[in-house]
Amino acid sequence: MSAASDYLENELLDHALGTGAFTAPSNVYLALFTSDPTDAGTGTEVSGGGYVRQAATFAAASGGSASTNATITFPTATGNYGTVTHVGLFDASTSGNLLFHGAVTTSKTIETGDTFQVSSGNLTITLA
Numbered sequence: 001m002s003a004a005s006d007y008l009e010n011e012l013l014d015h016a017l018g019t020g021a022f023t024a025p026s027n028v029y030l031a032l033f034t035s036d037p038t039d040a041g042t043g044t045e046v047s048g049g050g051y052v053r054q055a056a057t058f059a060a061a062s063g064g065s066a067s068t069n070a071t072i073t074f075p076t077a078t079g080n081y082g083t084v085t086h087v088g089l090f091d092a093s094t095s096g097n098l099l100f101h102g103a104v105t106t107s108k109t110i111e112t113g114d115t116f117q118v119s120s121g122n123l124t125i126t127l128a
Contacts, residue, residue, distance in 0.1 A: 032087060034081070049077045049112070056089065
């Protein structure tokens with residue numbers, strides 16, 4: 001994923017240009033969406049059915065990208081989530097600010113009893 005949110009773009013610009021200071025989040029969380037969250041963070045995040053954002057960890061960046069260094073597994077759904085088409089990375093487990101977002105390679109309909117998992121190394125953030 002390479003789309004940065006409007007929030008993150010402004011924070012990084014202010015930080016790099018000396019007009020503000022960006023404080024890195026202590027943790028980042030992967031969220032599932034049934035529609036594109038867009039740079040403005042306006043998509044439809046999954047809710048209900050036991051859904052909660054999951055903590056994500058990344059290896060150090062190299063060559064302009066960073067990938068997850070551990071598998072991310074969402075809890076088994078206790079209700080239908082709908083069809084997951086996008087993911088977003090947030091600076092908080094609830095609410096918070098969208099940092100990055102992107103489409104999943106293959107959409108997945110999640111129903112009761114299903115799980116959603118991202119294998120280690122399969123989520124990469126890239127800056128061009």
